[in-house]
Amino acid sequence: MHPKTIYSLPRELLASIIYRIPVDSTLRSISQCSKQLFYSFLSDVKFATAHIHHHLQLNDNLNSKLHDRENIARHSGYRIARIHWSALPLVYKTAILGHVFRRLGSKHFREFLTEFECVDGFRMDSQSALIVVDRLWEQRALQKSRAMVWACRFGHLDAVKFLIDVVNLDPSIQDDKPFRIACEHGHENIVRLLAQDKRTRPNANDNDAIVCAARGGHLSTVDFLLKIPAVNPAARDNAPMWEASRNGFADVLKLLMTDARVDAADRDGDALVQAAKYGHVGVVEVLLKGDCVDPSSQEGKALYWAQARGWADIVALLQQQDVRDHAYSFYTSMVLTQLLSPTILQHLPSAAQAVASKLNEIGCCRVCIVRLLGVRKQRLFVALCSPVTTDATGIADTVSTAPPSASVTAATATPDAAPASSISSSACPACLNLLSHASVSAAVARAHALFSQKPSRGLSSFLVSVRVPVQLALRAHAIGRIVEKVIGPDVTPFANVALRDPKRFDLNDPPKSESASAATAILNDPLDNQPFSIHGHQIEVKEVLKHLLIHHLEQTLNLPFESSSALQLEIGFDHPETDTEYDFMGAIKKCGLNVRKKRKRVREGSLWRKMRDDEHGHIRIEGATWNHIVHAAENLSYEDYEEHGYLPLKAFPSLCAIGELKFLHFSLWLAGRYNKYNRTISNSRMEFKGERLAQESVEELLALHVDKFFGADGHKFSSAGREDVDVLMLGSGRPFYLEIVNPRVLDATPLELKQVQDLVNSENDGKIKVSDLQLVGKHDTKPLKDSAATKRKSYSTLVRLSSGVTMDQLNAISKLKDLELKQQTPIRVQNSRSDMVREKIIHELNVVPEDEGVFEDQERKFSLVRVNLTTSAGTYVKEFMHSDGGRTVPSLKELLAVESASVETLDVLHVFLDWPPPVI
Incomplete structure (x- = not known):
């Protein structure tokens, strides 16, 4: 149709025609073809709104599409693809947004704007944003404050100018929120514009603007704010410095420290603690060079957090400032308070603090202190098993409860084993250093090396199976007796050693430990929003070690842990120095421990032999499992341990050796x-x-x-x-x-x-x-x-008879159906089968001559026949032919009344089993 013909149509008819055009890139094509049509209809926001409503799908659930980042324009109710958005006239974009804002209301407005601006293909330049704000203001789809905050959040300077100059909007709305939002997002041009307005208060809400700018690391914005006399950079207890330090913005921190108002105002060391806690080395260096930070403030919390989280560079910087003694006084003043959060402490018995002090006294590591109290929290175990750091003077293990004089050497994990230099000077008596960073790192390094040697394909997860020395069960029980002796019977739950579940054969019957765990309340620690639980027994070393290995292996192997994974890491630990320390219980009758040592046998080809003394693992120990030792130790008192020289517990400097390590795919x-x-x-x-x-x-x-x-x-x-x-x-x-x-x-x-x-x-x-x-x-x-006892098979066999038979004889036996046999175990398989009589069935039998035969007594007789038969499973076909010396009854030999029948060839024709399905 010619354009002039279109324009000659009545306006109402023309509008109804355009309404039928989909709201997509076709509109842009039409607007480009005819300027007159564009200015008459497509530039009118009211017409665009009516057009949108004409195509509106009223049943769309907008709330469910708020996070549909792929098709964000569907929020309009009309499904507009990303490729069409840029092709739409601006008034249509305005109408769509206006419709969305009206439908969403205030509840989802901010979420929508944030999602909308973050999706490529739907962003708008400042000029477009200005027009949209203008149109929406005319449509009264937005409140004044929302339009201003939106423009400040996304840096639309023209839109902000429009709202201040044309709409005469007060920029100090909502306690100067627009100014604060612009500072937080680093839009310096908008910050300067708003600061020129006398109604703006740069120090509103206790100088929140400079705090937000420092938090976001916007150096130029902070510099501009510092030049405003009303802004105080030391407000709210040096909050700007605190935020810059926490987030690692050293350049912002330097700028703040040059301000005279900050001088000597951070003597509490809050900024230093935050920088040390989150590992920002550059920030720590800046703070230590200045005069406004005391590195020993807060009893050395900065050194505590740096050591606890393994920031070795920061630890070295702080140790140069001689803050060691202060840090030690911090983490030794209250052992348990520094290991556990207030929420966990509230759920522990009143004797827990005394128990922790005693465990600390006998040399238990910090992980063992927590697990021996029955606390299970995976995040806590990982945090406590942090890297060990040391200096020339022998600083103690991170937040270890041992005094600083107890020198600990850093562990260096190698693929083979932990070297002598990585061995602790005094091993933890409860776990033999299994839960130390040195032991875990060595195991993870070896596992990663093995995993890399034979890379696998198609892996999506892994699981871990751990074996620990069984003597740890005896040590756990002995430590429980020590605590009972010193503190009293009220701490009995801390002395309980849990039994392991025996192997299950009924998978529908859950193990006792799972039932007990299900009955234990799972609590939430508000400090880090992580779950934890308190148990009435010690948490076993094996369980904690699995948590630690899983945490590090997830990062090293780049695979998640799943309990049903097809890849299993099996790792075993041994401690040769303590292998026989439970032997003394064999001499104590009330223990009832009967340990037997036997030499292992190994197969070489088809023969078995005993292992030699020089072969690893040549002795197998029976009767000394974890549960055996726990049951036996329950009969021992503190005095029994002392009498047999087991207490005090001996310290062994060596780490546990990795006995076996292998990856097994299901x-x-x-x-x-x-x-x-x-x-x-x-x-x-x-x-x-x-x-x-x-x-x-x-x-x-x-x-x-x-x-x-x-x-x-x-x-x-x-x-x-x-x-x-x-x-x-x-x-x-x-x-x-x-x-x-x-x-x-x-x-x-x-x-x-x-x-x-x-x-x-x-x-x-x-x-x-x-x-x-x-x-x-x-x-x-x-x-x-x-199918072993049910399937049928069909055979074809060539049989040589000792004498010829007639065709009538062959036809007679070919009519037999479901012939029952009694077969005694054939002589040829007697060595591998039990000697018994088995009942089998010949379902079908067909015997035909295979040679030309010879005439005897005026009849043709055949001595070579083809026997086709279908039998039940397990039928001995050869024996059915020749009777195996009478062990198979009846037989073809007997049915044909010949002296012998020998099988020349035998072929299996078909196995009647529809498995597996055919591959097409």
Whole structure:
């Protein structure tokens, strides 16, 4: 239609036509084609609003779309894609925003603006923002204060000028919030504009503007504010310095410290504590160079936090200022108060402080002090197991409760073992330094090195299994007796050592520890908003060590921890110096501990032998599990420990050694079918007394390529029955599955499995053929396992008879159905099968001549016959032919009344099992 024809239409008709145009980039095309149409309709905000309403989807739930960052314009109620937003006329943008603001109201206004401005493709320049504010003011969709705050938040200077000059809006609204918001976001041009207005108070709300500017690190804005006489940089107890230090803005801090009003006003050291707590080395250097900070203030809290969080550079700077004694007085004044938050302390018994002091006295590390009190909090365990720092004078372990004179050397984790230089001068008697940073770091380093040697594919998580020395159970019990002796029976819960759950065979029956944990209240610590719980027994070393390892391994391996993960890290710790310290209980009858030591046996090929003395782990200890020792120790008193020289607990300088460490991936199950076309290949590897009975097997030919592809440590082969070496497997093949042990490829695709299948078939052409190769779940292998006694098989065998038989005889036995057999264990398998009589069934039998036969007594007789039969599972087919010396009754020999029947060839035609499903 020609434009002149369009313009000649009545305005109402033309409007109804435009209403049918979708609100998308088509509008921009129309507006560019016809300026007259644009100025008549598309530049009118009222028309745009009506157009939007015409296409409005009233059922849209706007609240659910507030965080839909991909299609933020859907908040309008009309689904506008991101690509169309920039193409819309500005009045349409204004109408959409106005409609959104009216529908959202005040509750979600700020969230919407923040989301809207943060999405690429929907941002507006200052001029557009000015027009939008103007239009929305005319539409009364916004209150004055919201328009001003919005413009100050996102730096729209023209919009702010419009609101002040045209609308005559007071910039001091909401206690000078626009000025404060502009300072917080660093929009210096708006800050200067608002400061020129006499109604603005730069020091409103106790100088909140400069505090916000310092918090955001806006140097130029802070510099401008310092030049305003009314602004006090030392207000609110040096809050600007505190904020700049906490957030690591050293340049802002330098600027603040040059102001004379800040001089000597931070003697409480709050800024230094914040910088040290959050690891801002540059800020600490600035503060220590100035004259307004006392590094020893607050009893050395700065050094405390730097050591507790492992900021070695900051610790070195503070130690140069000689604040060691002050820091020690800080963390030793109240041992327990510094380890636990007030909320946790409220839930501990009244004797907890005395118990903690006693544990500190006997040399327990800070992690053990907390766990021996029955406190379980993962975040706390990680914080307490922080890096150890030292200097030439021998500063003590971070917030360790040991005095400064107890020198501790920094631990350096290596992939092999902790070196002598990393050994503590006095090991914790409760955990033998297992919970120290040195031990954890060494374990994590070795785990990472092993993980990197054989990278895995398709991993999404991991889990950890830990073994600790069982003598720790005895030490835990002995420490409990020490506490009881000194403080009294009121601390009995602190002396309880928990038993471990035995291995379960009923998965529906939850372990006792899980039931007890479920009954324990999970509380929340408001200090860090983290959960914790208080238990009536000691938290075991093993549990805490798992928490620590998981925390560090998540960062090192870049994988999350999941209790149902397919990757498991198994790590074991030993402490040779204390391996036999529980032996004295064997001589105490009331303990009832019966420890037996046996030499282990190892398999070499098909033979077993005893391990030699020089082989690692050649002795197996029986009767000395964790629960055995806990039960035995319950009968010991404090005096018993003293009498046998176990108390006082001996200190051992060495760290626990890592006995074994390995990554185990949960097995994968690879299912398929195989055909065998060679009569010299066995089903699986066959050997007797170290000698191969068959040089090749289906299992080995298949697993050679499968194990290589999956990077597996090994495999386990299972099939739906097995054929003899000289028997072929024809037809659709025999179902099987391979359990792939410890695979490194966990996300094999169907295409990759097809490539493996083709490789196996091409490399073994004429020997075996594999089909329908696919990954299945462990529970999906059940049909194959359950089919052992139910599946049927069909065979074809070539039998040589000692004398000829007639066709009538063959036809007679071919009519037999469901023939019942009694088969005693064949002589050829007596060494591997129990001698018993088994009942089997020949479901179908068909015997046909295979040779031309000879005439005898005017009849043609045949001595070579083909026997096709279908049997029940486990039928010995060869024995059915020749009767195995009468051990199979009836037999083909008996049915045909011949002296002998020998099997020349036997082939399996079909295994009646619809598993696994065919791969299309």
